[in-house]
Amino acid sequence: MTPAYVVRRIGFYVLICAITVFFAVPMLWIASAPFDKNPGLGVHWPDWTFENVRKTLDHPYALHSMVNSLIICITTALAVTAFAALASYALSRVRIPGRDALLYGLLLLSSVVTGTAAMVPIFVMIYQLGLIDSRFGVALVMTGGLLPAAIFILKDFVDAVPKSYEESARVFGASTLQILRDVVLPVARPGLATIMVWAFVNSWGNFLVPFLLIRSIDLQPGAVLMQTLTDEGGSVNLQVLPVFSLLFSIPVVVLYLLVNSRYGFRFHGGIKS
Amino acid sequence: MAGIDIEGLATVYPNGVRAVDGLDLHVADGEFFALLGPSGCGKTTLLRTIAGLESASEGTVRIDSVDVTRTEPGKRGVAMVFQDYALFPHMNVAENITYPLKVRRVAAATRAETAERTAGELSLNGLLERRPGQLSGGQQQRVALARAIASQGKVLLLDEPLSNLDARLRLEARTFLKKLQRDLGITTVFVTHDQAEALALADRIAVMESGKLRQLGTPREVFARPVNTFVANFIGSTPMNLLPGVVSSSGVSAAGGTLPAAASIPSGAEVTVGIRPEYLTLSTGDAIGPGLRGTVVVAENLGVQSLVSVDCDGTLIGVTVPEEQEPSVGKPVFLTAPPDRVLLYDRESGELLARQPVA
Numbered sequence: 001m002t003p004a005y006v007v008r009r010i011g012f013y014v015l016i017c018a019i020t021v022f023f024a025v026p027m028l029w030i031a032s033a034p035f036d037k038n039p040g041l042g043v044h045w046p047d048w049t050f051e052n053v054r055k056t057l058d059h060p061y062a063l064h065s066m067v068n069s070l071i072i073c074i075t076t077a078l079a080v081t082a083f084a085a086l087a088s089y090a091l092s093r094v095r096i097p098g099r100d101a102l103l104y105g106l107l108l109l110s111s112v113v114t115g116t117a118a119m120v121p122i123f124v125m126i127y128q129l130g131l132i133d134s135r136f137g138v139a140l141v142m143t144g145g146l147l148p149a150a151i152f153i154l155k156d157f158v159d160a161v162p163k164s165y166e167e168s169a170r171v172f173g174a175s176t177l178q179i180l181r182d183v184v185l186p187v188a189r190p191g192l193a194t195i196m197v198w199a200f201v202n203s204w205g206n207f208l209v210p211f212l213l214i215r216s217i218d219l220q221p222g223a224v225l226m227q228t229l230t231d232e233g234g235s236v237n238l239q240v241l242p243v244f245s246l247l248f249s250i251p252v253v254v255l256y257l258l259v260n261s262r263y264g265f266r267f268h269g270g271i272k273s
Numbered sequence: 274m275a276g277i278d279i280e281g282l283a284t285v286y287p288n289g290v291r292a293v294d295g296l297d298l299h300v301a302d303g304e305f306f307a308l309l310g311p312s313g314c315g316k317t318t319l320l321r322t323i324a325g326l327e328s329a330s331e332g333t334v335r336i337d338s339v340d341v342t343r344t345e346p347g348k349r350g351v352a353m354v355f356q357d358y359a360l361f362p363h364m365n366v367a368e369n370i371t372y373p374l375k376v377r378r379v380a381a382a383t384r385a386e387t388a389e390r391t392a393g394e395l396s397l398n399g400l401l402e403r404r405p406g407q408l409s410g411g412q413q414q415r416v417a418l419a420r421a422i423a424s425q426g427k428v429l430l431l432d433e434p435l436s437n438l439d440a441r442l443r444l445e446a447r448t449f450l451k452k453l454q455r456d457l458g459i460t461t462v463f464v465t466h467d468q469a470e471a472l473a474l475a476d477r478i479a480v481m482e483s484g485k486l487r488q489l490g491t492p493r494e495v496f497a498r499p500v501n502t503f504v505a506n507f508i509g510s511t512p513m514n515l516l517p518g519v520v521s522s523s524g525v526s527a528a529g530g531t532l533p534a535a536a537s538i539p540s541g542a543e544v545t546v547g548i549r550p551e552y553l554t555l556s557t558g559d560a561i562g563p564g565l566r567g568t569v570v571v572a573e574n575l576g577v578q579s580l581v582s583v584d585c586d587g588t589l590i591g592v593t594v595p596e597e598q599e600p601s602v603g604k605p606v607f608l609t610a611p612p613d614r615v616l617l618y619d620r621e622s623g624e625l626l627a628r629q630p631v632a
Contacts (some may be wrong), residue, residue, distance in 0.1 A: 092503040167326050168359035172373035173347025173422050182372070 029247065030171045032248065033242035044248035056243040061217055061225055066247060068135060072210065073203045073251075075139040076146065080199035081192055083143070084150035089184060091151065092158040093199075101150055110148035116208070123212055132217045139215065150195045157191025158184060190263040197255045204252060222248050275337030275350070275427040276302045277323060282332035283484075284315075284322045292318035294484035295332070299356075300462060300477075305454050307475035311507065316464045320430050323462065324353050330581055337427055347376075352426030356433040358417035360405035366392070366416050367401040373424030388531055391419045395453070411442050415449075422457065431463035447473055468508045471497060480504045499615065502545055503624035505616070510552045511580050514590050517620065518546040523563060525617060529586025530565035533612035538626055542612045545618040550580060550591040552614035556607050557600060564609040565590065569600050569619035583608060 025043055034040040034053065036046035056062050091099060122141055131137030154205075159182060161184050169179045185192065207223045214220050218227070222244070229237045276577040277300040283292040308316040321327040323334055323344035333342045341349045346429055352373075360369050368375075370391055371384040379387075392401055395415040406411055407543045413433065421429055434450060435443045451474050454461050465471050471478045472492040480488045480495060480503075488496040488504045499505035505513045519525030520542045524533040527546045538544070567585035582588050583606055592608055600606055617626045 001420060053623040147585055162357060162359065164357055164359035164362060167346075167357055169352045169355065169376070170326070171346045171351060172347075172376055172420075174376045182375075183361055187361070189363070268627070 016160045027193070030242065031247050033122045033238075036242075039242050041065070052239045052243050056240045059229075059240050059244075061220070062229075062240060062244055062247075064218055065222045065225035067218055069204060069220055069223065070251070071249075072135050072139050072142070072221050073200050075136070076142045076203040077196045077200040079139065079143040080146045081196045083147055084154045084190075084195055085185060085192060087147070088154040088158045088179060092155050102150075106148035106153050108236050110145055110169070119208070119212060120208075121219075126213055132213055133219060135214070135219060135221075138210045138213050138221075139203070142206055144201075146199050146202055150199060153198075154191050154195050154200075157188040157194075161187045193259050193263055197259050200255060201252050203259050275460065276304075277339070277428060277460065278333075278335040280333050282319070282322065282334060282569065283330050284318050284327050285330040291484050292327075293322060296484070296486055298479060298489070300460060302512075303458045304537055305451070305474060305476045306460075306462045307471035307478045308481060309468060309507075310466065310479050310481035310487075312466055314481045316466075317432060318461060318465045318484075320353075320432055323428075324351050324430050325349050341533070350426070350427040351430055352421035352424045353430040354414075354417045354421050354432065354434060356436060358405075358413050358414055358437070359419075361404055365402050365404055365582060366397060366408070369618065370401075370415055370419045370423050371406065371435070372420065372462055378442050391423045394422070394543075395419045407517070410438050411446055414438065414446060418453065419447045422459075427460065429459050429461040431461065433463070443470075450474065468544055470511055472496050472508070472515040473521075480507060485522050497614075499624070500625045501545070502547065502618050504549045505618070509549060509551075511575075511591055511593060513547050513549050515554075515618075516546045516590070517590055518543055518544050518617075520617070524612075525615065528565050528567075528588040529591060531563040532565065532610055533563050534614050534615045534617055538617060540611040543620045543624065545620050545623065547618055548610050548614060550593045552610055553590070553592040554609045555581060555583070555592050555594050555598070556603060556609065557599065558607070562609065566605070566607055567608055569602050572599050572602065574599075581606075608629060 028043045029041075031168065032043060032046045035050065036044075037049045037051070037170060038047065039052065060174070063092055096102075124142065125135050126132055131140065165183050165187065166179050174182065181233050205223060207227075210221050210224045214224065217225070220228075226241070226248070229241045276289070277298070278525060279296055279298040282293055282296045282298075283291060284509075285291050294315070296319065298536055301490055308319055310316045318327055322329050323336075325341070329342050333340055335341065336349055336351065351566045361372065364372065367385070367388040370388045371379075372385060374384045392398055395418060396417055397412065397419060400412060400416075405416065408416065414437070418622060431450075435446055438446055443447065454474075471604075472495075476491060477491055478495050479486055485537065488500045495504065495508055499513070501507060502515055505515065515573065516527040518525045518532075520534065520538045521531065522540050523533075524531050525544065525546055526532075531545060532548070534546075565585045567580055569592065570589065571582040572622075573580045574596075575593070576596070578593045578595055581592050581594055581600060583592060584597040586610070590608065594600070618624060619626055
């Protein structure tokens with residue numbers, strides 16, 4: 001144990017501590033601030049109270065926005081999973097020339113679809129469809145943006161389903177739809193769960209799309225409402241915001257725990273072919 | 274129960290490979306039929322074409338006298354067991370076995386009854402609730418067989434049924450399979466690359482090479498009288514000795530000696546002499562009659578017998594001897610063979626030359 005070694009170890013652990021603190025502070029804030037009598041932007045031992053929670057529950061839009069968020073995200077997650085399952089099965093099984101190029105092209109373009117670059121065309125398109133100020137419209141745009149990546153990920157899971165499973169079912173007289181329902185999708189279930197959670201989490205945190213497409217405050221999802229949580233004077237409403245943040249983070253954490261306990265977030269099909 | 278008739282069948286892949294190339298075959302009702310050949314010979318493609326998983330490019334397939342060449346796999350009345358068994362990992366054994374019935378919307382009570390009965394026939398009692406992942410290889414194979422039987426196909430197709438089992442289990446499963454086929458009396462076609470498996474199981478064997486049929490016959494015929502050098506080479510756990518030879522008045526001369534031959538072939542004809550190691554007799558005493566003289570080079574113990582390699586005038590010839598008669602290396606020996614076991618093949622084409630007793 002040379003002194004240089006000791007110094008290096010100490011330096012290493014100090015660095016780790018600094019990084020840990022950097023990430024821990026927001027966590028501690030979200031854990032303590034909602035129950036603090038005088039919530040601030042710093043972290044300190046709270047002066048326990050449930051007054052903030054009551055205020056948040058009384059807020060005219062807070063809970064409503066959560067419901068909006070749930071409606072948008074569940075719709076998006078279900079739509080993405082359903083379409084990605086069908087598309088990835090087709091792309092995995094049907095040989096078409098340029099299939100891989102198509103997939104990579106879609107993947108590249110998808111970051112543009114919901115990205116800043118396409119804001120104006122998307123707004124115009126949704127306007128012409130008459131879907132401005134509609135939660136369905138928001139879900140539609142987010143579905144479009146997430147689908148290519150979802151198909152790309154799910155195709156790997158579907159590729160991992162041995163062909164003999166399907167052929168076996170075919171010999172026994174199963175139709176394509178029966179094969180998909182009885183064999184392919186159940187075997188690729190970890191992939192479907194992954195995609196569903198991933199789509200949900202992505203749309204849950206999406207600010208830009210609902211910000212652009214929704215006008216009425218009572219239709220806004222949580223991600224958009226959060227920036228309007230200010231008091232009459234225009235400063236941040238520090239009584240409602242911490243509780244709201246805590247509520248806002250719960251669905252994502254719950255989903256993560258649920259999928260992790262069932263499938264362990266493995267990014268492979270887990271099938272030996 | 275039903276036979277299979279195949280006429281002029283060809284399966285051509287999009288890249289132009291003729292995996293099955295103009296094949297005629299008849300599998301009789303209730304027969305246990307083997308498709309044997311080296312990998313890439315088209316035997317699996319032929320099986321899949323019978324099942325309908327590959328579409329025939331030419332020719333016809335008839336099952337039970339019904340032309341099914343263009344029929345969907347599910348409507349042909351075939352049941353198939355895949356090499357990897359293709360058991361559905363998310364269903365338990367009972368659900369796997371009755372999946373073919375579920376597809377046909379058979380009532381749940383009937384399905385449960387079928388699962389119980391079929392599992393009983395294949396000694397899978399008590400495993401119905403398990404998932405395939407919790408079963409041994411042999412059990413998985415029996416579940417796959419049970420599922421095929423439960424589907425009540427007229428014809429059972431098995432793709433390499435024993436290749437996924439380890440060596441000891443394979444023998445057990447082989448006996449089981451043969452007994453099961455006999456008990457059910459179902460027309461069965463199976464694919465294998467293992468000649469021992471084909472000889473042991475099948476009523477008749479079709480030996481294939483590059484999509485073509487090279488020989489069709491009972492295991493005995495195929496073993497004792499291969500019609501060409503390809504089959505001669507392929508069949509038998511110890512390879513057949515194939516030596517260049519010339520027909521003479523007293524028999525056929527090869528490897529510095531003479532072997533008796535019972536073929537009516539003009540003297541001086543160049544041939545390939547084929548003789549199985551099992552049919553050669555090794556003696557250490559004086560040479561009597563026609564035979565080959567040589568010295569022992571290697572002796573390999575095969576258990577109850579030994580495979581001895583004898584150097585006869587620069588050519589290595591294999592001969593099997595009983596275990597207690599294994600000669601020491603370097604010993605001069607004399608090899609003889611009964612005339613009807615010496616097969617003569619055309620040197621050019623490799624085809625068996627007609628064996629007729631010399632007048």
